[in-house]
Amino acid sequence: MAYLNAGRGNPNWIATEPREAFFLLGQFAIVESKRVMDLPPGVGGMPQAKGIAAALSAWLGKHADVPGAGFLGVLVPWAVQKFGFDADKFVHELVDSIIGDNYPVPDRMLVHNEQIVHEYLQWAMCGLPRPKGELQAVCRRGRHGGDVPTSSSR
Numbered sequence: 001m002a003y004l005n006a007g008r009g010n011p012n013w014i015a016t017e018p019r020e021a022f023f024l025l026g027q028f029a030i031v032e033s034k035r036v037m038d039l040p041p042g043v044g045g046m047p048q049a050k051g052i053a054a055a056l057s058a059w060l061g062k063h064a065d066v067p068g069a070g071f072l073g074v075l076v077p078w079a080v081q082k083f084g085f086d087a088d089k090f091v092h093e094l095v096d097s098i099i100g101d102n103y104p105v106p107d108r109m110l111v112h113n114e115q116i117v118h119e120y121l122q123w124a125m126c127g128l129p130r131p132k133g134e135l136q137a138v139c140r141r142g143r144h145g146g147d148v149p150t151s152s153s154r
């Protein structure tokens with residue numbers, strides 16, 4: 001019998017399904033980069049926002065048997081519906097950020113991801129019913145990028 005160590009520090013396990021989706025998203029991002037520009041020796045272009053959500057959906061349909069495809073195929077429409085995102089803008093943010101070509105920009109959390117993190121923090125820290133006031137999180141990158149100072153205007 002194996003025991004899962006979920007205590008403080010580093011656990012002895014990982015969640016494989018979201019990681020499979022993450023790495024698959026990276027593969028799609030490279031395909032999109034090459035669709036825009038594909039020059040030797042391995043130079044691609046910047047993925048474009050227009051039509052990228054439909055392109056991802058079609059690409060996932062062709063790769064449905066690849067680990068992570070089902071998870072990614074459900075996650076994107078769910079986030080678009082849950083948060084009222086424009087699908088192309090959301091998928092473009094994901095694809096553009098996984099390419100990682102804009103450092104040191106942005107200087108703060110990405111627009112769509114910030115909304116998702118905010119909702120998660122509300123759920124994890126406040127539960128239901130939600131307290132009155134507004135939870136404000138200042139998420140940053142850098143040496144202390146994992147630090148998320150929070151405050152409440154209660």
